[in-house]
Structures are given as C-alpha cells and as structure tokens.
Amino acid sequence: MSDEFLVVPDPDDPMLSRPVSGVDQDGKPVEINVVHERPLTLFLNGQEIVTMMTIGDHPEMMAVGYLLNQNMLRADDTVTGIDYDEDLELVVVRTQRETDYEEKLKKKTRTSGCAQGTVFGDVMESFASISLNRDARLKTSWLYALMKKINTAPSLYLKAGAIHGCVLCHEDRPLVYMEDVGRHNAVDKIAGYMFLEKMSPHDKIFYTTGRLTSEMIIKCVQMQIPILISRSGFTAWGVDLARDAGLTLIGRARGKRFVVLAGEDRIEFDADMSQVAEEDRRHRRKATEMDSA
Amino acid sequence: MSDEFLVVPDPDDPMLSRPVSGVDQDGKPVEINVVHERPLTLFLNGQEIVTMMTIGDHPEMMAVGYLLNQNMLRADDTVTGIDYDEDLELVVVRTQRETDYEEKLKKKTRTSGCAQGTVFGDVMESFASISLNRDARLKTSWLYALMKKINTAPSLYLKAGAIHGCVLCHEDRPLVYMEDVGRHNAVDKIAGYMFLEKMSPHDKIFYTTGRLTSEMIIKCVQMQIPILISRSGFTAWGVDLARDAGLTLIGRARGKRFVVLAGEDRIEFDADMSQVAEEDRRHRRKATEMDSA
Incomplete structure (x- = not known):
C-alpha cells in the first residue's frame, strides 16, 4: 500500500465483503467476493433524518458529510458529538446549534444517480453563491x-x-480514497473527512468512478473543490451546472x-503523450491477455 | 433496428441527448453527445409523491411503475387516468381506489444503488409472500x-x-428495452409497461446493466420475474434476498x-462454449484494435 494515501480502503476487513459460492458459465463451482450493504439510520440532534x-x-x-451536503450542517457549526452504535445500526450527530428539518424532510427529490435529497430549494x-478557486491548476x-x-x-x-470509489487528491497525490455501494455515500465520507480534519x-x-450527473456536480461545488474528474460520462444538466459554477469538469478518463x-482554462497539457500512449497500449495488451486466459 | 423488440430506445430523439463541445486529452476540440436529465414530479390522486x-x-x-414498485399502486387497482404535462414537468396518476400515503412518505430510506423509497416495512x-415460477428456464x-x-x-x-439500461426478455428475444440516467427509473418504466400492457x-x-443490490432484487421479485441477469456485480444482501426468494441471480455477464x-437449477447449460469463446475472442480483438486506433 502506498504511503501517499492518508486514507485507503481496507479490502481485508471481513465486515466489508465475504466470499460467496456459486457456479460459472461452464456450470463449475466458483467462489467470488461480494461486498456487504447494511442500513445505517442517521439522527441529527434527536431528529431522524x-x-x-x-x-x-x-x-x-x-x-457528517451527508448533513453537510444536504445543507443541514453548516460550515461554521460546532459538532459536539458523534455517536455510532454498530448493533442498532444508527449514528447520531449532535451540534451546538439547535436544528429542526421537519419541513425540509417533507420535500422529497429522487435524483438521477443516487440518493434522496433536497437538491432543489x-x-x-x-x-449559486459559491465561487470556486480560479487559480487552481490541473496538469x-x-x-x-x-x-x-x-x-x-x-x-x-x-x-x-x-462498488464506487471517490478520491480526494492534491496535485499528483491521492489523499483520501473512500468506497461505497452508493457513490454518494463515498462522496459524503470525503466531505465528512474534510470537515472533521479541517x-x-x-x-x-x-476523482470519482461515478457519472457526472447534476447531483455529483452540486456536491463537488458545495464542497468548494474546483476540479472534478470521472472515469464515467456526463449528463447535459451536469455540464450546464459545471459551466455556471466555473467548475473544471473532466469525464471519460480512461487510459x-x-x-x-x-473549465478547461485550469488545465495544463504538460504530459508526454507518446509515453502515455505507450503505457496505455502495454496495459491494454496485458488486460486482453489476462481476460482471454 | 431489429423487429424483435416491442420497445427500444430512440437515440435520435433530440429531447434525450444533445451534442456538447469540449476538448480532448490533446487539447483538441471535440464534440460528444450527452444525455439530458430533467425533473419529473409525480402525483397520485392529488398527493405529491x-x-x-x-x-x-x-x-x-x-x-405507474414507480407507484407499483413502492406498493402505492396494487396489481388489482384500476388506473382511471394518467396525465402528463411536459411544460410543468409533472405526471398525475389517478385510481378508482382513494389513496393517502402521507404516513408512508414520512419514512425515508436512501438505498445503496439509487432512489429513495420505503424499502423496509x-x-x-x-x-416474503411472493412465490416465483419454479418452472421458468434459462438456456x-x-x-x-x-x-x-x-x-x-x-x-x-x-x-x-x-446511462443505464434494462430489458424485459422472453427466451432469446429481448422485448422491452428501457434506458434512463437512474437505473431504477428504467426498471420502473418496464414495471409500468407490464402493468399497462397486462x-x-x-x-x-x-436484464439490467446495473448492480445487483438489495433494491434491484426486491424490485425484480415484486415484479414476479423469476430470472435476473446483470453485466455488473453483486452485493451480499442482494444475494441473500435472491436466495430467500428463489430468484435466479446471474451477474458479471460479459463476453x-x-x-x-x-437459483442455478433454472439454468440449462446448452450453449456450445467453444463457439462462444471464439466469438468472444473475435469481439475483444476488434474492441482492442478500435480503442488503440
């Protein structure tokens, strides 16, 4: 494991995946690893969210990240406690400020990629009030x-x-790598990490493996990160929102x-493309050989 | 377009995608097609859902499919009208039976793959009360x-x-192919089609391109379809639910x-695997050549 990362997934944690038996295309027994998903109920100061x-x-x-990205927790809020109960599958976030989101919780939006949220309003x-750092660069x-x-x-x-992955990066260094069955959970974990670690x-x-839908753009802009990269594709509204917000939006990043x-003005095209192409070809050949084996 | 399909996507519909200009990895101008996503607000008999x-x-x-999959519309309900207003971006479903889901709407669950719903309860x-057809077969x-x-x-x-796709099939014939930015929307469209077309x-x-999470299994079982295939992977809870329900669950179907x-007992391993392997190799070689071009 690289010491570049501050946080990385722990694929060996038995809580996160388990081997499951089945059969393959030839009817032969196989055992594959499968990720767990479990419910987690979130409370904010006594209110079920x-x-x-x-x-x-x-x-x-x-x-914490979910509450931040839903505007239920503010950047200047003081979190007085976070209690996680593994057996009861619940987590309680407590803040100095009194909160009541009864009205907000009534308004439901099912967003395209994932998650339920109050994306409008x-x-x-x-x-609309956020300005992203114009001087940020991506080489x-x-x-x-x-x-x-x-x-x-x-x-x-x-x-x-x-599973989906999200990685918070600085220059060429990946810092915080979070995974989850829901890509928005992975985003929220990073938002929570940034808040708690200031x-x-x-x-x-x-960086995200997920698609660049409206909700992904909104979350990235809310987190005030000026550059967003995905290995997946775009939606039209996502592109419109990124342009409105001055976000640098890169998609289909593979090989x-x-x-x-x-936001292409933040990009410096400094890579040696002949070297990149050669490495990409070598990688593809290897992948094809392995798949055909 | 094959006449095998009863319903297929219409990629040429200008409402569904549009070309967007950008730059590629060499800084050269490119134009790519990007799908639209837009809000649609659903009412059931005057209640916003x-x-x-x-x-x-x-x-x-x-x-209709959303309401069915949320148990807000029952199989024996009479739908008296469905009004779609494109400008207002809303759709109203009316039923003979009076409905009131105020209490249900208060209970929120954010599920792993997508969507907000009342998956529990x-x-x-x-x-638990659904029995799937034991005699169904998949060759x-x-x-x-x-x-x-x-x-x-x-x-x-x-x-x-x-974009995600879902296809309702019979034997070797794909019948209804629906796509959407949210994979659960694509599932819901097929559920609605099946209900309206009896x-x-x-x-x-x-068949789905999406992952086999708990929610996907639950929806497939609720639709009483005995066989579910995905090109993507599994979650542990999804596997447990499929085994409980007697659903045939096939994942990672590629090449x-x-x-x-x-539910492997529904499967007949009748394919000529040497021919399948040859076709797969030919396809991979072609894909690699195109990608490297």
Whole structure:
C-alpha cells in the first residue's frame, strides 16, 4: 500500500465483503467476493433524518458529510458529538446549534444517480453563491499519475467489484480514497473527512468512478473543490451546472483518453503523450491477455 | 433496428441527448453527445409523491411503475387516468381506489444503488409472500443471444453513454428495452409497461446493466420475474434476498463469462462454449484494435 494515501480502503476487513459460492458459465463451482450493504439510520440532534444503505466503514464521516451536503450542517457549526452504535445500526450527530428539518424532510427529490435529497430549494440557492478557486491548476501529468495510483491501490473494487470509489487528491497525490455501494455515500465520507480534519478544498482535485450527473456536480461545488474528474460520462444538466459554477469538469478518463466539457482554462497539457500512449497500449495488451486466459 | 423488440430506445430523439463541445486529452476540440436529465414530479390522486430525475421518455410508464414498485399502486387497482404535462414537468396518476400515503412518505430510506423509497416495512412484507415460477428456464444459449442483441441494438448508451439500461426478455428475444440516467427509473418504466400492457411476468427474464443490490432484487421479485441477469456485480444482501426468494441471480455477464449465485437449477447449460469463446475472442480483438486506433 502506498504511503501517499492518508486514507485507503481496507479490502481485508471481513465486515466489508465475504466470499460467496456459486457456479460459472461452464456450470463449475466458483467462489467470488461480494461486498456487504447494511442500513445505517442517521439522527441529527434527536431528529431522524434518513436511512442509508452503506458498506458501513467510516459511519461518522458519512453522517457528517451527508448533513453537510444536504445543507443541514453548516460550515461554521460546532459538532459536539458523534455517536455510532454498530448493533442498532444508527449514528447520531449532535451540534451546538439547535436544528429542526421537519419541513425540509417533507420535500422529497429522487435524483438521477443516487440518493434522496433536497437538491432543489436551499441547496440550489447556496450553489449559486459559491465561487470556486480560479487559480487552481490541473496538469495532465498529474491526472495520469493519479489514475495510475488510484487504479492500482488495493481496494474493494479490485477485490469484489460492484462498488464506487471517490478520491480526494492534491496535485499528483491521492489523499483520501473512500468506497461505497452508493457513490454518494463515498462522496459524503470525503466531505465528512474534510470537515472533521479541517482540510482546505481550494487546491484539491476530486476523482470519482461515478457519472457526472447534476447531483455529483452540486456536491463537488458545495464542497468548494474546483476540479472534478470521472472515469464515467456526463449528463447535459451536469455540464450546464459545471459551466455556471466555473467548475473544471473532466469525464471519460480512461487510459490515455479524457474529455473536458467545462473549465478547461485550469488545465495544463504538460504530459508526454507518446509515453502515455505507450503505457496505455502495454496495459491494454496485458488486460486482453489476462481476460482471454 | 431489429423487429424483435416491442420497445427500444430512440437515440435520435433530440429531447434525450444533445451534442456538447469540449476538448480532448490533446487539447483538441471535440464534440460528444450527452444525455439530458430533467425533473419529473409525480402525483397520485392529488398527493405529491416524489420528484424524479429522468431522461424524460415514457413518463406515464415510469410513474405507474414507480407507484407499483413502492406498493402505492396494487396489481388489482384500476388506473382511471394518467396525465402528463411536459411544460410543468409533472405526471398525475389517478385510481378508482382513494389513496393517502402521507404516513408512508414520512419514512425515508436512501438505498445503496439509487432512489429513495420505503424499502423496509410494507415492501419487505409483500416480498416474503411472493412465490416465483419454479418452472421458468434459462438456456445459456438464450443468454448469449440476448446479450448480443441487446449490446448491438441502437441505444442512448452507444450514442452518449452515462446511462443505464434494462430489458424485459422472453427466451432469446429481448422485448422491452428501457434506458434512463437512474437505473431504477428504467426498471420502473418496464414495471409500468407490464402493468399497462397486462404482460405476464412468470416466463420472463430481466436484464439490467446495473448492480445487483438489495433494491434491484426486491424490485425484480415484486415484479414476479423469476430470472435476473446483470453485466455488473453483486452485493451480499442482494444475494441473500435472491436466495430467500428463489430468484435466479446471474451477474458479471460479459463476453463468454457469467456467475450464478442463486437459483442455478433454472439454468440449462446448452450453449456450445467453444463457439462462444471464439466469438468472444473475435469481439475483444476488434474492441482492442478500435480503442488503440
């Protein structure tokens, strides 16, 4: 495991995955690793907010991040306690400020990628007031280095699949790598980590395996991270929101390729593309050989 | 377009995607197609139920399917009208039976893959009472034929990516192919189609590009379809639920490979695997050549 990461997935944690027996395409017995999902009910100061399905690591960070990304916790709030009860599958966040989100909880929005939330209304209001750091930079050499480090780090994705990952990065260094069955849980864990560790978002880069839907853009902008990279594709509204917010939006980042649909002025095209292409070809050949084996 | 399908995506519908300009990894201008997502607010008999983010095709089917899969509409309910207002972005479903789900709407669950719903409580109760057709069969030759037909059918996935697909199938024939930014919307559209067209689920096969999470299993069982196939992976709870319900659960179906983790007794391993392997190798070689070009 690279010492570049501050937080990495623990694929060997037996709480997160387990081997399951089945048969393959030839009818032969196989055993594969499968991730767990379990409910976690979140309370804020005595009020039940939501039940989330999660792999279950970092419940405190996920709870805080969820509340932040739903505008139920403010950047200047003082968190006086976070109690996680594994047996009861619940987590309680307590704040100095008294809170009551009864009205907000009545308004339900099912968003496209995942999650239930109040994406309209107050979240969109705060979205419009955020200015992202114009001076943040992304060198393409960093982007290729990040993807290589992230793709080769031990992860539940490599062990069991069926999981999304998000990584908070600085320049060419991946810092915080979170995974979850719901990609928005992984985002929320990173938001919670940044809040609890008082980490600045303004010089950071956010990498996700998930698609660049409206909700992903909104969360990234709310977290005030100026650059968002995904191995997956875009939606039209996501692109519109990124352009409105001045977010640098990069999608379809696989191998040597990527596409920038917003904020390209933050990008420095410094990578040696002939070297990148050669490495990409070598990687593809190896993958094809392994798949055909 | 194959005449095998009763319903297929319309990738040329300008409402569903649009070209967007950006730059690629070399800083050169590119134009790519990107899917739309838009809000659609669902009312049942005057009560606001939820706002969904969707690509926007088949709003009536999606509305009916959502209500069915949330147990807000019963199989024996008479739908007296469905009104879709494109400008107001809302759809109203009216039933003979009076409905009031105020209490149910207060209980919120954020599920792992997607969607907000009341997965626990009444949905789990009805889940336990469903028996799936034991006599349903899946020949592996059908499975390979289905995957080939589905993967080569014109779709928004091929045109723009960043979208999930679900296909209702009978033997080796794909019947109803629905796509959406949220995979649960695609499932709901098929549930609505089956209800409105009075199509029997008992001899059908359900194919999805999405992961086999608890919610996907629950929806498939609620729809009473005995066989579920995905190109993606499993979660542990999904496997447990499939085994409890007697659902045939096939995942990681790509190329010649797949894994069965529940209900393997419905499968007939009749495919000529040497032919399947040869076709798979040819396909991989072509894909690698195209990607390296």
